Amino acid sequence: MQAIVMTGIGGPEVLVAQDVATPHPGVGELVIRAEAIPVLFPETKLRSGEFPMPVEPPVVFGFQAAGVVVEIGDEVDATLLGRRVTVATAGFGSYAEFVCAPASSVTMIPEDLSSADAAAVLMDGSVALPLLATAALTGSETVLIEAAATGVGSALTQLAREFGAARVIATAGGPEKSMRAKALGADEVIDHTAPDWPTRLRETLDGTTLDVVFDSIGGTTARDLLAAMTPVRGRILSYGWLSGAPAQISAMDLLPHGLTLTACAGPDWLAEVSRSGTAALERATAGTLTPRIDSVLSLDEAAKAHRLIEQRSPIGKIVLRP
Template sequence: MRAVWLREFGGPERLLAAETPDPSAGPGQVVVAVEFANVTFVETQLRAGTGPFPVRLPTIPGNGVGGVVAEVGPEVDPALRGRRVVTSTGGAGGYADRVAVDADGLVAVPDELPMESAVALLADGRTALLLLETAGVHPGERILVEAAAGGVGSLLVQLAGAAGATVVAVAGGDRKVALARDLGADLAVDYSTADWPARVRAGVGGIDVVFDGVGGTVGRSAFDLLDRGGRMVSFGLSSGSWTQVPDEVARERGVTVVRSLTRSPEQLRELTRRALAEAAAGRLRPVIGQRFPLDRAADAHAAIQSRRTVGKTLLDAGRPTGTRPDR
């Protein structure tokens, strides 16, 4: 099979494609013939050696894939062979055209949903639903979504709007602001401008809920916009650092800050099923901004690091090297 290896930490050029022995399905496992693999910002950090958890080298990166079950191992229902599925890989192995995974982790893809949309929703869909559930969004509340043109943010804009909230989208650059507006944001502002918090206040007043996917100074400015009784749910640090809000400051402001989102594996799979069902019914649209051939995983990482990507970035395991990426 073809796989992308990381043998040394460093820049995107450290990701190198190579022919690799095919995996086999052990007890309780299946082999998935991969059509698309998910690429995340955290994976760019892990590749650089600066991620939130340790990585043992050499490794094939990638924690989310979608495709067709090609092989079933012992103790697995043979009827799974040929099923369209998405699944997490357990942290590694996704940047390849075949991967062995636990059968218990498979999530069936509805027939009417394209595989690329299902992979785009595998992690981001369940995260967005979990964030909305954790924050307890109510109709009429003012919701601020950071990184609103990203994979999770673009879904939060749609879900919060569908919940009856007034949605304030915060994103970097005109292209991303325009996308957030197209997704239904009531107000969209560019956080690369110094006066963006004042523009939010002028537009909607205070904020009831902040979904903090950026961290750093952007996250802190968003926190300062919260009214008493507001909630901030921190789930990302695309700025490179978490939002720093001392507990005593949050208490004085009467604001709840949530920094940990924990659910069981089965609960996470159920959230994924819900996200896929919403998309299949046409009520949720994942934004796939970029697709790269598997062999060009390095280009996918470079694009994410450059901050020029929108929505989700995918690796196409069936696309030949040399074809142009989607823009």
């Protein structure tokens, strides 16, 4: 079968199309014939070496795929054969025509949802839903959603008001993405590519404060937002680090105004994300969470997809199609 092999740590050029052996499932595993493979932002960090890979290259790359179950291993429900599902691998192996994954990672794709849409919305929706549940919005709060035009931020922007946000302020990178964030439901949008954007935020707030920050940028910018947050009730949910580093905030930064920071990470958090997959796909089917696909590329264009993501040019998910 054709697959994309990560030949080493480095730039997109290390993702090379090769013929490899078709996988077969072990105990508790299944194999799908892949129909759609989402290219995920964290995957670019793994490929570049910023995040540690679970195995040493060379290895078939990729974490998620959607397709049809064609083979099952022992101790797997036989009724899954022939069903359309999404799967998450054990850390590698999804950029391929056939993908082996734990049966426990399966999320059933609703009949009225395409495999491409399921692949595009799964990660964003399944992260956004537990973030919103953790935020525990009450209907009166002002929230800030960073990187709101794409990825998890786009799902948060679509769902925030339903979950209790009274005012949604968003950040986005550039005019086109700012327009997209507005269309998704943001009341105001600030361009976070401007170095003084935290100052612009305070001007936009005009004397009011932020109750909740969904922080996907991290780095030193997170500390700059603290002065704009509501004392005692203000809370930051830290779930990403587009800047290249987690939020650079200490307890001493939070204590003077009684603020809180929740780290949305770790095995227990990821288990909650996994449990939210079905709800995310159901919302996509119902129309309350719209899949955002920027482009569909052939499997052998995986390196191109990574280049586009690192240029921050896509407005929506890039999906690979074997």
